[in-house]
Amino acid sequence: MSLVRIPPTLRAETGGAREVPAEGGTVRELLDDLTARFPALNGQLQYANVYVNGEDVRTLDGEDTPVDDDTTVILLPAMAGGV
Amino acid sequence: MPSYRELLNQVKAEIEEIDAAAAAQLLDSDEPPALLDIREQDEVDQGIIPGAVHIPRGFLESRSAATLPDTDRQVVVYCAGGARSAFAAKTLEELGYEHVVSLAGGYTDWKRNGLPTEVPKALGAEQRQRYSRHLLIPEVGEAGQLKLLESRILLIGAGGLGSPSSLYLAAAGVGTLGIVDDDEVDATNLQRQIVHSTDRLGEPKAESAKRTLQALNPDVEVKVYQERLTSENVDRILDEGWDVIVDGADNFPTRYLLNDASVWHKIPVVHGSIFRFEGQVTVFKPFEGPCYRCLFPQPPPPELAPSCAEGGVLGVLPGIIGSLQASEALKLALGIGDSLAGRLLLFDALAGSFSEVKLRRDPDCPVCGEHPTITEYVDYVEFCQGNRAHV
Numbered sequence: 001m002s003l004v005r006i007p008p009t010l011r012a013e014t015g016g017a018r019e020v021p022a023e024g025g026t027v028r029e030l031l032d033d034l035t036a037r038f039p040a041l042n043g044q045l046q047y048a049n050v051y052v053n054g055e056d057v058r059t060l061d062g063e064d065t066p067v068d069d070d071t072t073v074i075l076l077p078a079m080a081g082g083v
Numbered sequence: 084m085p086s087y088r089e090l091l092n093q094v095k096a097e098i099e100e101i102d103a104a105a106a107a108q109l110l111d112s113d114e115p116p117a118l119l120d121i122r123e124q125d126e127v128d129q130g131i132i133p134g135a136v137h138i139p140r141g142f143l144e145s146r147s148a149a150t151l152p153d154t155d156r157q158v159v160v161y162c163a164g165g166a167r168s169a170f171a172a173k174t175l176e177e178l179g180y181e182h183v184v185s186l187a188g189g190y191t192d193w194k195r196n197g198l199p200t201e202v203p204k205a206l207g208a209e210q211r212q213r214y215s216r217h218l219l220i221p222e223v224g225e226a227g228q229l230k231l232l233e234s235r236i237l238l239i240g241a242g243g244l245g246s247p248s249s250l251y252l253a254a255a256g257v258g259t260l261g262i263v264d265d266d267e268v269d270a271t272n273l274q275r276q277i278v279h280s281t282d283r284l285g286e287p288k289a290e291s292a293k294r295t296l297q298a299l300n301p302d303v304e305v306k307v308y309q310e311r312l313t314s315e316n317v318d319r320i321l322d323e324g325w326d327v328i329v330d331g332a333d334n335f336p337t338r339y340l341l342n343d344a345s346v347w348h349k350i351p352v353v354h355g356s357i358f359r360f361e362g363q364v365t366v367f368k369p370f371e372g373p374c375y376r377c378l379f380p381q382p383p384p385p386e387l388a389p390s391c392a393e394g395g396v397l398g399v400l401p402g403i404i405g406s407l408q409a410s411e412a413l414k415l416a417l418g419i420g421d422s423l424a425g426r427l428l429l430f431d432a433l434a435g436s437f438s439e440v441k442l443r444r445d446p447d448c449p450v451c452g453e454h455p456t457i458t459e460y461v462d463y464v465e466f467c468q469g470n471r472a473h474v
Binding site: 007054 | 331360363434443
């Protein structure tokens with residue numbers, strides 16, 4: 001079980017949670033599990049960058065990047081500035 | 084007790100002297116010596132030998148190690164006529180400098196021989212006082228402060244982020260600040276937009292900011308652009324020669340427009356964004372580090388962009404993020420430190436924590452990649468039309 005950091009712009013979709021657990025051995029499995037738990041995230045995640053231990057998964061193995069319990073996963077969609 | 088004249092002759096016998104022509108030749112060589120001016124500030128203000136560093140005679144012992152760290156390098160030391168520099172040469176030898184020569188006849192002889200001089204750019208007495216805490220930092224010092232006074236920084240937005248960044252940049256003595264903002268001060272801004280005030284309600288933000296900044300520091304010239312950044316005006320505004328842009332925009336169309344323009348104009352952008360309790364800061368350095376589109380190639384579709392109405396922000400958050408932006412902008416203007424280029428700093432006020440992710444250049448970036456697909460400005464639609472939140 002990895003902990004995924006949810007950006008403030010997507011917290012309405014996760015019931016306000018800042019960090020949520022998700023299961024999976026790769027980023028893809030993790031995100032699938034996440035959307036299964038929080039269906040409102042469906043269609044949102046493709047616009048978010050995913051960072052595994054501080055590295056953009058696009059510079060690793062993309063959605064095949066392996067994750068384990070110790071991995072820090074951060075989701076980061078574009079944030080225009082807000083207010 | 085020896086007289087001054089006897090003491091001077093005695094010291095001159097113990098040190099090496101060099102005349103102006105020989106010194107000029109040395110300074111022109113492939114391995115030029117360090118050139119040290121030990122006169123008083125008022126003498127230096129009148130003119131120096133180009134390339135000289137300055138330590139007043141009275142501070143020679145205490146400051147030489149910081150100013151001239153290499154004791155193996157030859158040092159040519161000069162004063163007005165060659166007397167004070169003779170004593171200084173002896174002191175430098177006692178301090179461990181291996182090869183010190185005193186310029187015989189000093190600056191006066193040098194100038195009389197028609198050799199080049201220059202009037203150094205210097206801070207005035209009031210500026211020395213105002214910026215004294217900068218002058219005490221070796222990484223800034225007088226040269227750095229003069230650099231700041233000649234720097235030009237453009238701020239996009241005089242709102243939440245632009246308020247603290249413009250205040251600190253003005254206080255720091257950045258010579259020219261440009262402010263692009265078409266909005267007016269309203270009551271909902273004052274919870275965080277500290278460059279404005281209650282008596283400015285209804286005033287254009289760019290003008291209100293200008294008044295505050297010039298009251299804080301009259302050294303600063305503030306150029307007001309009371310307009311919204313668009314594909315029509317972006318080239319005109321960016322063409323005015325900015326060293327750094329501080330992005331405190333409040334919407335995607337402006338952020339993408341600014342990104343593309345800054346890449347094409349090759350101007351670094353200090354990017355900041357905020358939402359509720361969290362903020363992000365990074366530096367986009369065109370072609371050296373990633374740009375905004377390396378990170379997010381396209382804006383999200385309007386229906387997925389977070390609604391402006393459900394936003395909100397802790398008033399102090401832009402204070403923190405905007406101040407970090409000012410810090411990055413000053414570092415870029417001074418050319419010191421490690422910028423946030425290639426790193427995104429995330430701040431979470433509720434958790435009281437900072438974290439960092441790495442950003443890399445995308446070789447397939449549509450703007451700064453190897454084969455760019457975007458070569459002209461794109462006008463994206465405004466997401467919160469009719470209900471635009473103000474930064």
